[in-house]
Amino acid sequence: MKTLTLAAVLTVGLMAGTAYAASPWTGGDDLPTNPLACDATPATPEAKPYDGGTPTNAPDRKGKEITVVDVPKLIGIGYFNATSKGIAEAAAEIGNMKATTDGPNKANIDEQITFIDNDITQGVDGILFAANDPVAIAPVLKKALSKGINVVGYDADATHDARQWFVNQAQFNGIAKALIDNMAKEAGEDAGVAIVTSTFTTPNQARWIAEMAAYAAKCHPKLQWLETVEAQEDNNLSFNQATTLINKYGDKLKGIFGMTSVATPASAEAVTQAGQCGKVAVVGLATPNAMKPYVQKDCVKSVVLWNPVDLGYAAAYVMRATADGTLKPGDTSVKAGKLGELKVINGSEILLGQPFVFTKENIGNFDF
Secondary structure, eight states: OOOEEHHHHHHHHHHHTHHHHHOTTTOOOOSOOOOOOSSSOOOOOOOOOOOOOOOSSOOOOTTSOEEEEEEOSOSSSHHHHHHHHHHHHHHHHHSSEEEEEOOOSSOOHHHHHHHHHHHHHHTOSEEEEOOSOTTTTHHHHHHHHHTTOEEEEESSOOOGGGOSEEEESSOHHHHHHHHHHHHHHHHOTTOEEEEEESOTTOHHHHHHHHHHHHHHHHHOTTOEEEEEEEOTTOHHHHHHHHHHHHHHHGGGEEEEEEOSTTHHHHHHHHHHHTTOTTTSEEEEEOOHHHHHHHHHTTSOOEEEEOOHHHHHHHHHHHHHHHHHTOSOTTOOEEEOGGGOEEEEETTTEEEOOOOEEEOTTTGGGOOO
């Protein structure tokens, strides 16, 4: 399999449309990209009309106790344990909202749809979700809206008309810039790099990868994109995929991006077991607890993320504000407890904040 530069990949993508989305090279989507400036100049959030969905004949829930179910991509991993913790903390603060988390034990869209359908049948007041597939999940979320149920997404979005609001942990182009800048710094401007992602249809990973390609083409055009592989947020599969990349590309491989909280530590473990620490950089998205052993041994130098506890916390406050009617289409911000005022961006998204880079110097200060 030949090597392409990221610039070439992007050019092909822009010209080829849907062919780019199906390409095994990137795992990105074919939506328009908006790469940030190469320096630290922040982007200005785009002002757009509200483009979310609307529940049908929703009852007056203002100030009343509501029952909310949280259906993440999967349960039992550190990342979604942390979002669930944040939702529970917010619900306890709010007082008039009961929130529980339940969902599939693997990132499977069919199982996630079944869970949500059952929750609709049980008559919950609100559904929080992190989508395994933005399109496939839409019909069941629209069904919830048609029953008057409030629907708020976080972490991974659905089609906009299938939910009311989406709590965006960080803008996709900001995550992309942090990942690419750190990889170029650690592995070199002309390094051969590969990606271990969830699936090519998982919306946030695909969007990050598309933005990474665009930002790299603009600011680090000599990076060589070797391959993107799927690992479905499975620990063993992620480890095996990273090991295969190491064996397949040998000295050409200078860096691995881990696009999920499972793929990043699994890739770090693969690099460790292959004796490639210091030779193959691992830069990715993961929780600090999962990465501490590798960061503290200098096998991994940077981990990019946000605070998933805060993400769940914010999602719960957005759900309460939506049910109360204090967050309405056209609003520019929403109050989120200890997080203060969060901005509304892109029509129907709530922005949690900028990505955070964990390093050896600061990772010991976090416990999730």
